[in-house]
Amino acid sequence: MFDEIHDECGVFGIYSNKQENAKLTMYGLFAIQHRGQESAGIATTDGYGINYHKDMGLVSSVFKDEKTFDKLKGNIAIGHVRYSTTGDSEVVSAQPLVIRHSKGDLAIAHNGNLVNTGVLKQKLEEQGSIFQTSNDTEAILHLIARSLEDNIEDSIVDALGQVKGAYSILFMTNDKLIAIRDPLGIRPLVIGKIDGDYVFASETPALDLIDAEYIREVEPGEMVVVDSNGLRSEKVFFKEKTAKCIFELIYFGRPDSNLFGRNVYLIRKEIGKQLAREHKIEADIVIPVPDSGISAAIGYAEESGIPFEKGIMRNHYVGRTFIQPTQLDRELGVKKKLSPIADVIKGKKVIVIDDSIVRGTTSRKIVKLLKKAGAKEVNMLIAAPPVVAPCYYGIDMPTRKELIAATHTLEETKKYILADYLGYLSVKGMHKAIRTEKNEFCDACFTGKYPIKFPDM
Template identity: 55%
Template sequence: MFSLNEKCAVVGVYDVPEAAKYAYFSLFSMQHRGQEAAGICSSDGERLHLVKNRGLVTQVFDKAKLKKLTGDAAVGHTRYSTAGDDSILDAQPIFARYDLGQIAVVHNGNLTNSKEVRRELIREGAIFQTFMDTENLIHLIAKSQKEHLYDRIIDAVKRIEGAYSLLFLSRKKMFAIRDPHGFRPLSIAKLGDGYVVASETCAFDLIGATYLRDIKPGEMVVFEKGKEPRSIQVFEPTPHKCIFEFIYFARPDSYIFGKSVYKLRKNMGRELAREFPVDADMVVPVPDSGVAAALGYAEESGIPFELGIIRNHYVGRTFIEPTQEIRDLKVKMKLNPISELIKGKRLIVIDDSIVRGTTSKKIVQILKDAGAKEVHMRISSPPTTGPCYYGVDTPEEKELISARMSTPEIKEYIGADSLAYLSIEGLIRSVGNDQSYCKACFDGNYIVPNKNG
């Protein structure tokens, strides 16, 4: 619950007065997808205007900065830094001037052949300013000999592999495109006379936009003033959407890939109760990650749901790393059990995942210290046995506890009385028996090979 990070959120607002303001609020609602940096690039029809910096959305932008971002089109981004580093240069949008004018791009995902493409571009004379795989796209577009930008974008995406939900902004147009597998989400909504495109639908709710549909895997949508958005199916769709979005990353109030995240998380809890029942006094979620699944588990099992652990939402991020001692305090600073409630009780504790195992071990410890008689851990996803190459920041395989230990060994390590994970079949049933999902971090089936080494 503390060790996986979605790398980014993207938003595009088109043909809406004060577009940057709406991009700002949309990014604010998707802050959970990346907290390292934020940026918005707007177009007033003649010029692009860019503001980006390290920090949270509310730290990067103030009234004066938003005022600079004039125009009725904008693209924005929040970043969790991995492919690249955390310097300001690696914040997005990436802005560039080239022979057709000015362009900005924002990207959610991870390109699996970025190193070979970059080597090739450098051999041909390209000079890079950042370590981001996304910068490759700017060079590929600049190099293309096609007359129109949309043809150049198509040329560029035909050269890249991996996961991408991309938005491009030129002076007059906006382009949204999703990779043929549709690893990462991207949805369209209507706002006034214009449109909004965003990683998660919770962005639409905040700004009063009406969800229309998802951009299809392999589809590009072109937004142009005075015209209906134009759809071009660039690639044959071969859906392989990230199932982890439902388990972990997305906000529960979002619809991802057209489905309610909250509802599916409850389904996972119900499945878990059917697969791994246990006689106990109460179902306790690890907040906030286990709440919806715990509600499902409690409903299915008939065992009462109790908020036995309270989360402190105001723990800062800045000072917590220096020593092992402080690191050990990190979980305690965040989570505190209600001793009176759990003393002498047999608990079923629900979380969405175990990554390194260190957090679960500390949770079991603080519950036992608070007097719990038994702690039965139930995890609403299968064991995470492999890293993600498609836009999620996962630890290396050797750091993933399920890649090194069996479930009984992990149970011993975390000190629980029992431990069980939702099966892959149970997970598939929870999302509606739909097979069009990537589950590679659970089953090792990496449909797009990682060529970055």
């Protein structure tokens, strides 16, 4: 699936007395680049102030100059990659955000999305706050600065007690690295260790890349503090249930990630097997839409006995563009990214597997490509239930009226995308494949059942 659901953000942080912390953070961000491609940034401290560098673009372009690291010295570093789920796509909204206030210097890197930002901003502006950015993260900084608590840790808890939504956040002061996760645990955040020093990241591949050992997740509602005395933690927010984002496992997480105690590749493979149990189709080959459908297609092929083939090649060198597309761009948009292998497809009954259908436009173009390449039949299977509701917790999805599954029947959608057969994974089958426990995951995008109320709506 391309250009229809965008990743949210990714964070990385390290507390270490070594002097390569900014470089290690950069490499950590490389490993979670899939979570955000609009902007990247790193902030560091040597105990006497916070320096930072951030810009629009990929990590490789923002940190391409070795001289950039000359000013990024210190024993603490945090980094961020962003896709703007809220706020404008501009460098002022790139993170980490850095402020100086009465309790000292503070930097923040936030993954997630708040649902009561409008209410908070109106209240803060009435009290005299002036906002420099259009993103929701800045509201957290204003709440911290205005807190009447004596120290930064209590101020953070006070501030986050006033927000509603999803957050996995890294804070950095001149002497502390603080990680905190919302009480429902919607977005992931893990702890690692490298040579006795502590590392935090959105996903485990960031730990793997720098040879850090995985320790555990930051628990929902937990605040973890690392300073010169080591690591300590406290449960600061309590909920009887969690609402971990199930879409992290289905779509966002890297296949080599371990998210919420599960390996992403193995989960997606099991989803493919469940899809085969629910949709028994006579076909010659199973092919994935790369790269999102590969794991599920492997599972489907194993369960069904139908051969797995790479029938579509993906061009990995096509990056995001911020230029408004022309008619030619729209016509060639999918073709520049995906190319069918005609000799594999021609004359075959094909099962093509993708992870989701959003508006349906990309699926339609893929089916047309396969039929033009000579496919006898194109049976589209989706390794997720129909997306019927938008996400408000950090995933950039279209509105409900733009979601084809929310506005069209299955038969109407099948006709629109020009497929001979269309089948989705059932909600029950999804939970079975992922081995979910009661009240563990948020599946609102598939069910419309939101775990947090919306004061702004």
